[in-house]
Amino acid sequence: MSPTESLLTDDLRAAVRAHFPRYPTKQAVTLPALHLVNERLGYVPPQAVEEIAELLDLAPAQVQDTLSFYGFFKQDKPQGKTRMWICRSIACAACESEELLKYLCEKLGIEPGETTADGRITLEFAECLGACDHAPAILVGETLHKNMTKAKIEELLKTL
Ligand code: FES
Numbered sequence: 001m002s003p004t005e006s007l008l009t010d011d012l013r014a015a016v017r018a019h020f021p022r023y024p025t026k027q028a029v030t031l032p033a034l035h036l037v038n039e040r041l042g043y044v045p046p047q048a049v050e051e052i053a054e055l056l057d058l059a060p061a062q063v064q065d066t067l068s069f070y071g072f073f074k075q076d077k078p079q080g081k082t083r084m085w086i087c088r089s090i091a092c093a094a095c096e097s098e099e100l101l102k103y104l105c106e107k108l109g110i111e112p113g114e115t116t117a118d119g120r121i122t123l124e125f126a127e128c129l130g131a132c133d134h135a136p137a138i139l140v141g142e143t144l145h146k147n148m149t150k151a152k153i154e155e156l157l158k159t160l
Helices: 010-017 027-041 046-055 060-069 090-094 097-108 150-159
Strands: 082-087 121-126 138-140 143-145
Touching (some): 010 027, 010 046, 027 046, 027 060, 046 060, 082 090, 090 097, 097 150, 138 150
Antiparallel strands (some): 082 138, 138 143
């Protein structure tokens, strides 16, 4: 890709603009825009931040401020096709989520924060996923998996 080539395709820009009528200001579209870019690119590199800012008539620092507030967005490299978050907050920790995390790390051959060599899965920590009464919980993409066990993880990995 040449240095001047845009990361945001026309299609992606149109998807961001489609949010304008639904929000009171262009600035309010920052978070939806970050999600759209993240979905398409797998991350939000600095060039994309600049392009989003231009699209929203903002300074890049304003977009960067929003981005950096959330641990969800990454900037250094694309995330795996599937992102997997293991809850490590109190209820899940009491139900051995650390054990499940270790098990997953071994199975996938990666550490938390890393992506499998084939780009299939990124493994991450999460704070409370809101399913404390079904601990331990794991979020896979947008699907919450409750009362997880090693056996359930085995089954889950077969589907990814
Ligand atoms: S502590 Fe894990 S879901 Fe709440």
